Amino acid sequence: MSLKGWLRAARSMGRLATGFIDRERQDAELDEELDFHIAQATERNARRGMLPDEARRAALATLGGRTHWTEQTRDEQRSRPLEDFARDVRYGTSTLHRSPGFAVSAVLTIALAIAATATVFSFVNTVYLRPLNVPEGRRLVRIYGADRPELDVQLGFPAYQALRARGRSFDLVAAHYSTAPLYLTSRNEASEVLGAVVSADYFPMLGVRPLLGRFFGRDEDAVPDRDPVAVISCGLWQSRFGGDAGVIGEHVTINTREFTVIGVAPQAFEGVTSGWANELWIPTMMLHAGYRWCDALQRTCPITSVMARLAPGASLGSARAELSGLRQTVLDATDPADSIYTIAVTPAIGVPTSQQAQAYLVRALESIRRSAASRERSSWPASHSRS
Amino acid sequence: MAGELIQGTLDMLVLKSLQVEAMHGWGITERIEQWSGGVLQINQGSLYPALHRLTRDGLITSSWRVTENSRRARYYALTAAGRRALSNEQTSWERLSEAVNLIMRMAPG
Numbered sequence: 001m002s003l004k005g006w007l008r009a010a011r012s013m014g015r016l017a018t019g020f021i022d023r024e025r026q027d028a029e030l031d032e033e034l035d036f037h038i039a040q041a042t043e044r045n046a047r048r049g050m051l052p053d054e055a056r057r058a059a060l061a062t063l064g065g066r067t068h069w070t071e072q073t074r075d076e077q078r079s080r081p082l083e084d085f086a087r088d089v090r091y092g093t094s095t096l097h098r099s100p101g102f103a104v105s106a107v108l109t110i111a112l113a114i115a116a117t118a119t120v121f122s123f124v125n126t127v128y129l130r131p132l133n134v135p136e137g138r139r140l141v142r143i144y145g146a147d148r149p150e151l152d153v154q155l156g157f158p159a160y161q162a163l164r165a166r167g168r169s170f171d172l173v174a175a176h177y178s179t180a181p182l183y184l185t186s187r188n189e190a191s192e193v194l195g196a197v198v199s200a201d202y203f204p205m206l207g208v209r210p211l212l213g214r215f216f217g218r219d220e221d222a223v224p225d226r227d228p229v230a231v232i233s234c235g236l237w238q239s240r241f242g243g244d245a246g247v248i249g250e251h252v253t254i255n256t257r258e259f260t261v262i263g264v265a266p267q268a269f270e271g272v273t274s275g276w277a278n279e280l281w282i283p284t285m286m287l288h289a290g291y292r293w294c295d296a297l298q299r300t301c302p303i304t305s306v307m308a309r310l311a312p313g314a315s316l317g318s319a320r321a322e323l324s325g326l327r328q329t330v331l332d333a334t335d336p337a338d339s340i341y342t343i344a345v346t347p348a349i350g351v352p353t354s355q356q357a358q359a360y361l362v363r364a365l366e367s368i369r370r371s372a373a374s375r376e377r378s379s380w381p382a383s384h385s386r387s
Numbered sequence: 388m389a390g391e392l393i394q395g396t397l398d399m400l401v402l403k404s405l406q407v408e409a410m411h412g413w414g415i416t417e418r419i420e421q422w423s424g425g426v427l428q429i430n431q432g433s434l435y436p437a438l439h440r441l442t443r444d445g446l447i448t449s450s451w452r453v454t455e456n457s458r459r460a461r462y463y464a465l466t467a468a469g470r471r472a473l474s475n476e477q478t479s480w481e482r483l484s485e486a487v488n489l490i491m492r493m494a495p496g
Binding site: 029030032033034036037039040041044292293294300301337 | 411412413416417431435451458459460461467468471472475
């Protein structure tokens with residue numbers, strides 16, 4: 001991952017960690033925003049001839065259950081797991097205080113610290129240091145654009161096509177949009193799953209083999225909107241289809257479009273974005289079903305990222321050299337509004353965006369919190385009997 | 388709010404109200420009310436969750452500024468993605484409302 005990416009990830013992790021300390025500031029800001037709104041509404045009512053008290057009451061009346069939805073808004077703003085964690089820590093220390101079950105508490109604290117260290121190491125290791133856990137992991141690279149406000153941006157679909165046609169340092173190039181919320185209806189169950197929209201070379205590039213059925217072929221990813229085929233994850237196969245081998249050929253609905261399930265991905269395969277476990281894959285030619293805000297096949301709607309596999313004999317250095325030569329060709333295929341100034345390539349280790357790192361950290365901390373809570377509970381009888 | 392608006396329509400109206408310039412939440416409700424000839428009155432209970440949703444989806448951004456009468460307010464503005472979304476939503480909406488109108492105008496019997 002690039003240095004910029006590291007810095008961004010570190011900053012947003014820092015933000016997340018102090019997020020629950022900043023909670024009061026966020027609440028204060030939301031209150032200030034609402035107070036402004038009420039004040040303006042009150043003024044307007046007064047201008048329309050209401051008496052001051054009446055004006056304010058009428059303004060407040062449009063709030064509609066303020067407590068409930070400010071809670072909603074705040075919940076969305078803050079990271080609940082960290083707050084719960086902080087509360088558990090406070091509760092834990094007050095229990096220590098009350099009961100002199102010192103040995104038990106000490107062991108608990110040390111065990112927690114070890115668990116925390118292990119989890120953080122595992123997080124850093126998985127997220128930042130290790131190659132993707134797929135057969136061809138070490139040869140995989142991410143190709144992205146760097147733009148002026150120091151952001152790493154996705155190149156989009158036409159740029160992927162240019163790279164695939166022209167890039168000689170890579171033997172396979174794939175486009176992927178791996179954080180696609182796909183609304184899946186199957187066997188009378190309907191819910192949103194974390195899907196991915198991927199080009200046909202994605203699975204071969206990664207070197208994975210289907211558990212059941214097959215993956216989509218190049219001919220099924222050639223014409224927009226023509227081939228509604230889908231691959232499901234092993235986990236989804238168990239949970240939604242009961243591990244039924246008859247799932248192959250079954251019709252499901254994804255974002256209101258009918259698709260056919262053609263294969264099941266191998267166990268423990270979750271896609272290429274650490275911390276975001278994909279459950280469903282559809283071809284890039286079905287992007288119109290997978291992304292609704294703009295036409296993701298156009299350069300002005302750059303929602304897909306590019307990943308590639310280094311050809312035998314090629315290295316990161318030789319790929320970079322080739323890309324600097326191809327720079328203008330690829331840039332011509334990207335969104336002019338993004339003002340990308342260079343095409344960069346980096347090994348596909350870890351997490352490509354800080355948002356995803358943040359999500360992974362939240363999950364890691366959540367699991368610490370849960371294990372802390374369950375250890376707390378199991379030590380209760382011992383400490384209680386001493387107090 | 389006079390009349391029920393489904394979530395997507397409210398989001399579209401908020402994006403539209405920010406098309407010309409950035410505005411704070413109160414200004415957004417005023418604009419929508421005026422432009423609709425007084426028919427649509429958005430209450431804060433719908434507006435602020437919508438603003439949060441649109442921010443989370445990357446369609447708008449916000450920053451604190453000082454207003455003309457020296458008060459602090461959070462101003463919202465469209466992002467490039469928000470502009471694209473607005474134009475797409477407008478197209479879908481026009482198609483949808485035309486279709487609904489066609490049906491509703493059919494004479495019974």
